[in-house]
Amino acid sequence: GGGPTAGRREEEEEWRRYLAPERLEVLAQLEPWAEANMLPLLKPADEAWQPADMLPDAAALGADGFHAACLELRARAEGVPDAQLVCLVGNMVTEEALPTYQSMSNRFEGTRDATGADGTAWARWVRGWSAEENRHGDVLSRYMYLSGRLDMRQVERTVHRLISSGMAMHAPASPYHGFIYVAFQERATSISHGNTARQVRAHGDAALARICGAIAADEKRHEAAYTRVVAKLFEVDPDAAVRAMAYMMRRRITMPAALMDDGRDADLFAHYAAAAQQAGVYTASDYRGILEHLIRQWRVEELSAGLSGEGRRARDYVCALREKIRRMEERAHDRVRKEPTPVPFSWIFDRPVSVVLH
Secondary structure, X not given: OOHHHHHHHHHHHHHXXXXXXXXXHHHHHOHXXXXXXXXXXXXXXXXXXXXXXXXXXXXXXXXXXXXXXXXXXXXXXXXXXXXXHHHHXXXXXXXXXHHHHHHHHOOOOOOOOXXXXXXXXXXXXXHHHHHHHHHHHHHHHHHHHHHOOOOHHHHHHHHHHHHHHOOOOOOOOOHHHHHHHHHHXXXXXXXXXXXXXXXXXXXXXXXXXXXXXXXXXXXXXXXXXXXXXXXXXXXXXXXXXXXXXXXXXXXXXXXXXXXXXXXXXXXXXXXXXXXXXXXXXXXXXXHHHHHHHHHHHOOHHHOOOOOXXXXXXXXXHHHHHHHHHHHHHHHHHHOOOOOOEEEEEHHHOOEEEEEOOO
């Protein structure tokens, strides 16, 4: 069949096969495994850090002490360059769209929380994961508010619009595709927050570095959980797992906040991504690095037993992609170095940040 609709139908059929009873049965049988291998990676509320641990406490410090602590926080925040501030806001806006991600997880057939308070390991994982993630946007938002460096109304409107817009998800109901996406994504956010932590520490803001470091450590644990579950799928159902990975990689792993919009800049996400690339917070080579890491973790190259022709093609596609991306990076590098363009960001009162636009 020709035309885009035929292609879309074929695409739809490809991932809908993952909703077949025998595929979902694989996940039902993995529930005891999830109980033993995923749930221990969550921290209970009384062991986890809370936003209040990271910021001045008005009740404990009293009026004068709180005022002094806020002045100190603002003095340190003054040293953080605009480029890092823009990356920080982009990361915070991404974290604040958590309702979208919990909804996303509850679209995965076979692992979702069907009643809202299911006792299954899968459902308890989704809720426990969301409870931990919820602290991230909270602590960043509170820090940013106290820092006095940002136009909070513009930041908040960006969050509001992003949650209203949602996110477009490839293969939205398939847990195979979904877990691969989230494994990739958790590693990406961990890298992004970790790099931000290092950079702001170098600029003298230890309090912000501690916050970003704590978030990065959470994301690392979550990455471990999702990487484990996908490794398990590669073990018990290798053909379906590798086909799902190729499906997702063919469509690129887009960032969850791709629809961010501040009401002013029509290309806000592209500009934020360019700022992150320029600052070395999250780059194209990080994307390739994550792909290489997951290929190693899931032993994609070694797959052979139990693969269909389609599965072998999927494996070869995924493994060849590393080189393809590396060549693209080299070509981009060899092209005449483009001059940076100053782009104003409403989050920092329309001050410009120099980024390379492609």
